Amino acid sequence: xxxxxxxxxxxxxxxxxxxxxxxxxxxxxxxxxxxxxxxxxxxxxxxxxxxxxxxxxxxxxxxxxxxxxxxxxxxxxxxxxxxxxxxxxxxxxxxxxxxxxxxxxxxxxxx
Amino acid sequence: xxxxxxxxxxxxxxxxxxxxxxxxxxxxxxxxxxxxxxxxxxxxxxxxxxxxxxxxxxxxxxxxxxxxxxxxxxxxxxxxxxxxxxxxxxxxxxxxxxxxxxxxxxxxxxxxxxxxxxxxxxxxxxxxxxxxxxxxxxxxxxxxxxxxxxxxxxxxxxxxxxxxxxxxxxxxxxxxxxxxxxxxxxxxxxxxxxxxxxxxxxxxxxxxxxxxxxxxxxxxxxxxxxxxxxxxxxxxxxxxxxxxxxxxxxxxxxxxxxxxxxxxxxxxxxxxxxxxxxxxxxxxxxxxxxxxxxxxxxxxxxxxxxxxxxxxxxxxxxxxxxxxxxxxxxxxxxxxxxxxxxxxxxxxxxxxxxxxxxxxxxxxxxxxxxxxxxxxxxxxxxxxxxxxxxxxxxxxxxxxxxxxxxxxxxxxxxxxxxxxxxxxxxxxxxxxxxxxxxxxxxxxxxxxxxxxxxxxxxxxxxxxxxxxxxxxxxxxxxxxxxxxxxxxxxxxxxxxxxxxxxxxxxxxxxxxxxxxxxxxxxxxxxxxxxxxxxxxxxxxxxxxxxxxxxxxxxxxxxxxxxxxxxxxxxxxxxxxxxxxxxxxxxxxxxxxxxxxxxxxxxxxxxxxxxxxxxxxxxxxxxxxxxxxxxxxxxxxxxxxxxxxxxxxxxxxxxxxxxxxxxxxxxxxxxxxxxxxxxxxxxxxxxxxxxxxxxxxxxxxxxxxxxxxxxxxxxxxxxxxxxxxxxxxxxxxxxxxxxxxxxxxxxxxxxxx
Numbered sequence: 001x002x003x004x005x006x007x008x009x010x011x012x013x014x015x016x017x018x019x020x021x022x023x024x025x026x027x028x029x030x031x032x033x034x035x036x037x038x039x040x041x042x043x044x045x046x047x048x049x050x051x052x053x054x055x056x057x058x059x060x061x062x063x064x065x066x067x068x069x070x071x072x073x074x075x076x077x078x079x080x081x082x083x084x085x086x087x088x089x090x091x092x093x094x095x096x097x098x099x100x101x102x103x104x105x106x107x108x109x110x111x
Numbered sequence: 112x113x114x115x116x117x118x119x120x121x122x123x124x125x126x127x128x129x130x131x132x133x134x135x136x137x138x139x140x141x142x143x144x145x146x147x148x149x150x151x152x153x154x155x156x157x158x159x160x161x162x163x164x165x166x167x168x169x170x171x172x173x174x175x176x177x178x179x180x181x182x183x184x185x186x187x188x189x190x191x192x193x194x195x196x197x198x199x200x201x202x203x204x205x206x207x208x209x210x211x212x213x214x215x216x217x218x219x220x221x222x223x224x225x226x227x228x229x230x231x232x233x234x235x236x237x238x239x240x241x242x243x244x245x246x247x248x249x250x251x252x253x254x255x256x257x258x259x260x261x262x263x264x265x266x267x268x269x270x271x272x273x274x275x276x277x278x279x280x281x282x283x284x285x286x287x288x289x290x291x292x293x294x295x296x297x298x299x300x301x302x303x304x305x306x307x308x309x310x311x312x313x314x315x316x317x318x319x320x321x322x323x324x325x326x327x328x329x330x331x332x333x334x335x336x337x338x339x340x341x342x343x344x345x346x347x348x349x350x351x352x353x354x355x356x357x358x359x360x361x362x363x364x365x366x367x368x369x370x371x372x373x374x375x376x377x378x379x380x381x382x383x384x385x386x387x388x389x390x391x392x393x394x395x396x397x398x399x400x401x402x403x404x405x406x407x408x409x410x411x412x413x414x415x416x417x418x419x420x421x422x423x424x425x426x427x428x429x430x431x432x433x434x435x436x437x438x439x440x441x442x443x444x445x446x447x448x449x450x451x452x453x454x455x456x457x458x459x460x461x462x463x464x465x466x467x468x469x470x471x472x473x474x475x476x477x478x479x480x481x482x483x484x485x486x487x488x489x490x491x492x493x494x495x496x497x498x499x500x501x502x503x504x505x506x507x508x509x510x511x512x513x514x515x516x517x518x519x520x521x522x523x524x525x526x527x528x529x530x531x532x533x534x535x536x537x538x539x540x541x542x543x544x545x546x547x548x549x550x551x552x553x554x555x556x557x558x559x560x561x562x563x564x565x566x567x568x569x570x571x572x573x574x575x576x577x578x579x580x581x582x583x584x585x586x587x588x589x590x591x592x593x594x595x596x597x598x599x600x601x602x603x604x605x606x607x608x609x610x611x612x613x614x615x616x617x618x619x620x621x622x623x624x625x626x627x628x629x630x631x632x633x634x635x636x637x638x639x640x641x642x643x644x645x646x647x648x649x650x651x652x653x654x655x656x657x658x659x660x661x662x663x664x665x666x667x668x669x670x671x672x673x674x675x676x677x678x679x680x681x682x683x684x685x686x687x688x689x690x691x692x693x694x695x696x697x698x699x700x701x702x703x704x705x706x707x708x709x710x711x712x713x714x715x716x717x718x719x720x721x722x723x724x725x726x727x728x729x730x731x732x733x734x735x736x737x738x739x740x741x742x743x744x745x746x747x748x749x750x751x752x753x754x755x756x757x758x759x760x761x762x763x764x765x766x767x768x769x770x771x772x773x774x775x776x777x778x779x780x781x782x783x784x785x786x787x788x789x790x791x792x793x794x795x796x797x798x799x800x801x802x803x804x805x806x807x808x809x810x811x812x813x814x815x816x817x818x819x820x821x822x823x824x825x826x827x828x829x830x831x832x833x834x835x836x837x838x839x840x841x842x843x844x845x846x847x848x849x850x851x852x853x854x855x856x857x858x859x860x861x862x863x
Contacts (some may be wrong), residue, residue: 004694005802007694007695007697007698009189009795009798009802010646011697011698012795012798013791013792013794013795014705015705015724016787016791016794017383017788017791017792018461018669018787019789020786020787020790021495021709021783021784022709023663023707024660024664024783024786025742025783026607033708033717036721036725036751036862037705037708037721037724040724040725040728043728044728045794045798047737048798050371051799051802053736056736058824059811059814059818059826059828060738060826061815061818061827062817062825068812070275070735070736070737070811071809071812072811072814072815072827072828072831073809073810073811073831074811075828076828076832076836077745078740078842079740079828079832080832080839082740082747083747083843083847084753086747087846087849087850087855088850089476089751090261090751090850091850091853091857093754094758094851094858096758097758097761097857098858100276103399
């Protein structure tokens with residue numbers, strides 16, 4: 001395992017830890033942030049699977065002869081995931097906004 | 112075809128009763144269909160006839176039916192007894208009741224399921240019908256749904272027979288794998304099984320199925336509890352039909368399994384059941400309970416008989432079965448009449464019933480005599496044959512001893528039945544007389560017992576025609592009433608005498624003994640059932656918490672606890688290289704930002720830190736040579752920031768009247784941190800395990816090679832999104848659209 005992959009996997013698991021910690025909170029702001037961090041963590045996790053990028057080039061095929069490219073598939077998956085993640089975030093923000101407005105409090109009901 | 116008609120007619124009648132909600136003529140319809148079933152067996156079915164229709168060929172299940180001597184004999188028993196039971200039930204059931212049609216329909220369905228089991232030529236088909244009989248018996252035992260006894264009894268019977276039925280399925284599957292087919296007529300022509308682990312396993316599983324269905328020790332307890340059923344049901348299911356299925360299966364498997372080393376276990380279980388049932392019959396005062404225990408004993412007698420069988424086969428097994436069906440069916444019907452008259456099942460409160468039901472009294476005396484083995488009845492002949500059979504066995508002292516004990520108890524029980532119900536007694540008043548038609552079915556059965564007992568050759572001739580290769584020996588001995596003064600006759604005499612002694616002893620004790628606690632297995636069974644529901648309630652209380660956060664925590668703790676050992680086992684294969692200094696700043700900055708997000712108390716600080724995290728992620732994308740990702744991430748990050756700023760501003764200015772403003776206790780915070788660190792650690796190890804350099808042929812190579820020739824674009828990521836996986840992108844757009852609609856709905860729907 002190359003050192004870049006190792007660093008990124010450490011970062012991803014750190015995001016998971018912090019994300020879970022935040023999701024377990026009561027306040028909706030913390031839950032939102034935790035979900036955002038979990039999204040980042042998942043994206044990085046997929047990215048690590050494409051292997052070490054060192055010595056490879058971006059997956060844009062030009063005429064300049066044989067080259068080693070990075071795997072394009074994880075990138076395509078992440079691209080989709082980022083956009084969907086935004087949709088989810090937007091929905092959650094508005095949802096929590098309504099929730100807070102109706103309930104007059106920024107904490108998730110416990111029962 | 113005749114077999115199909117015999118099986119199908121009762122089903123048709125039952126369905127038409129159910130579908131058209133018939134109220135009148137139900138009995139006539141049922142009785143005619145049952146008679147039709149008998150008639151089609153008699154006229155349309157000949158020996159060794161096979162009817163096959165393909166059903167699920169891939170799973171080797173065919174709609175295949177076969178008539179050999181064994182199935183034909185049992186088929187006649189079931190269908191003829193069915194007619195008797197229907198006739199009896201007409202007089203047993205209340206004259207006008209909404210549930211009567213349901214009763215007839217169940218009985219007819221049960222009859223079909225029984226016939227299906229008997230005539231099945233496919234082991235899996237046999238299993239299906241076998242379980243169907245269990246399901247319908249559940250409905251019949253619990254027919255009086257308003258009584259608690261009925262509900263508990265039917266539940267117990269169903270759990271025992273269905274569970275053992277599933278074990279039987281495993282045995283049947285093993286048998287099918289060993290023979291490479293489920294076709295019974297093919298299997299019976301193949302050589303018997305050798306002694307291997309697999310054949311022994313198949314044998315044991317099938318035996319467990321038999322033990323459950325035929326109420327053998329130690330699962331005998333469901334039968335007395337099933338006596339909560341209406342009496343016609345008891346007379347049919349629990350003497351003539353369903354409990355005989357175990358006996359039938361033993362006979363069915365005899366040719367292929369009896370050569371196994373452990374076949375003698377069948378005999379041991381049968382003999383133990385025979386003794387236990389007979390002794391327990393003395394210890395109960397419930398009339399139907401007494402009959403149930405004697406049935407248990409007699410089933411043990413029949414199964415034990417097969418268990419003792421010789422290497423070449425058995426003889427007169429049909430005679431033993433016929434004997435039991437005749438006298439026990441008759442006794443159950445008499446019991447129904449008696450209970451009808453006395454309105455109680457307690458034999459201690461009965462007496463003086465002769466004048467009210469003379470025919471039933473005669474039937475009872477004859478049938479009880481058959482149970483006791485008094486000369487002139489089939490029971491006597493059956494016992495003599497059994498004794499002769501046992502005397503030839505190497506272990507004859509034990510066998511004879513067991514038979515003497517159980518038969519003496521049955522003699523005492525027979526005396527008790529006749530004397531305590533019908534003799535004049537001072538304590539009970541005379542009861543109202545019962546209709547002659549009501550008493551007719553048991554009387555006819557009792558007369559059959561008597562006639563066959565006196566002239567056995569009239570029946571053995573037919574029975575020997577139904578012999579099955581591999582099960583029966585070629586030239587059976589003839590059965591005759593008198594065959595000189597033999598050891599069997601002397602033992603029989605001793606049995607009768609000791610039975611009378613047992614009766615007088617118990618009479619002096621006023622029959623006060625009850626079933627000892629160690630043999631009350633049904634109570635233990637019920638405690639187990641109750642315990643199970645208590646356990647699940649307890650688990651629910653412990654783990655099903657109302658708080659969502661606690662719920663998530665429990666799930667996560669289990670995730671960590673279950674994954675940790677697995678990953679620990681895989682971890683040695685991970686190689687970790689040294690971390691070079693170049694990337695350390697990245698790690699430090701990202702880590703700090705993430706920790707600020709979690710720790711800071713102010714929402715705008717959190718927001719800024721989260722944006723920093725997003726930007727750093729896009730930097731990582733840059734490191735991985737992903738220009739599209741970098742662009743998208745930056746754009747999305749900016750839009751998200753604007754969105755969050757807009758709404759968080761509103762959050763902070765909104766009046767938060769009801770916020771608790773209490774913080775979690777430090778212990779709880781610590782637990783949360785522990786859980787999240789655990790999950791993070793698991794994810795880290797997971798990435799290392801998943802990411803071993805293994806994929807020699809990643810699918811990405813295909814896209815690289817084909818992006819220009821097939822899609823006409825140079826950027827492989829773009830062509831994947833819009834060409835190769837275009838539909839996925841359409842799905843993505845749909846998700847965004849749905850989110851948009853949701854957001855608009857939430858914002859526009861302004862109540863108040």
